[in-house]
Amino acid sequence: MIAYFNGQFLPREEIRVSPDDRGFLFADGVYEVIRAYGGKPFKMSEHLKRLARSLKEIRIDFPEVEKLAAVGEKLIAVNNLGEGEYATIYIQITRGAASRKHTFPDEPVPPTVYVAASPGISQRAKIEKGVKIILVPDIRWTRCDIKSVSLLPNVLANQQAKEKGAEEAVFVRNGKITEGSHTNFFMIFDGQVRTHPLNTHILPGITRDIIRDLCRDFKIPFREKLVSEKDLPKAEEMFLSGTSMEVTPVIQVDDWKVGQGTPGSVTVRLREAYKKMLDDFRKS
C-alpha cells in the first residue's frame, strides 16, 4: 500500500516515524477517519472542517488541511481501492518531532502529516442484526470534542466491551450517558430521538449531524438532552452512529434486552434512510 507522509507518497512499510515525534511521546496530535464508497470519499469537507477545528483547539499550525482531500483521493486511486465497496482514509497530524519536553518546541517544527487508505471492513451483519453494548464510567478528559489521538480510555473501554461479548462501550459521566468509545449514542423515548447535546463531553459526529437532518426530514422528534443512566431501561430503542458503524441498532445493554431485543422501528427507518443515502452517493 502507498501512503502519504510529510509531503511524499511512499510504500507504507518505508515510512519512518521519529522516536521524538510528539504524537509518539505525548499523543500530541489529532486524526480523522473518512469512508469512501465506490472510491468516493463521503463527507470529506465536513471531516476536514472538523480536523481544522481539532488542530486549532490544540494549537497546531497547519493551514493546508483542505489539500488533504486530494491526497485521500490519490491514495484511493494509486492503491486501486476505487472498485471496492468501501475504503477507509485515515489522517493523522501531530505537533512534529522535537526533543522531549512538555512545552511546545521552542523553534517551530513542521507537523507530522500521515494519510493512509485501506479497504474498509464491512459492518453490515452488525448493522442489520443489532449489537450489545456495555456501560462504563467516562474516565476521559473534558475536551472530547477534539478528535485527539490520545485514545487510551476509549481503547480500554472497547477492550472491556469485547471481553464481555459486546460491540461497544458507552460512557457514563456524572450519571449521564455521553457517547460510545468510537460512536455517538441515541435513545428513543416516547418516539422521540434523544442524544447528548453538543458540548465538550462528546465528539460532534459527522454521522450524528446526518441523523439529525434525517429526523427533521422524516418529522421524527429529535432532542439534544442529557439522559440519566437510571432512565436508560425506559428507552424503547437505542442505536449507535459512526462513520463505519453507520446507524447500528443496540439490542442489549449489559445483561438486559432493549425493547423486544430486536432493532426498533424508528432505528430501522433511520438505518435504511442512511443506507439509501450511501447507495445514492455511491452511484452519483
Ligand code: PLP
Ligand atoms: N464519538 C467518538 C468518541 C468517536 O471516536 C467517533 C468516531 O470515531 C464518533 C463519535 C462518531 O463520529 P463520526 O460520525 O464522525 O464518525
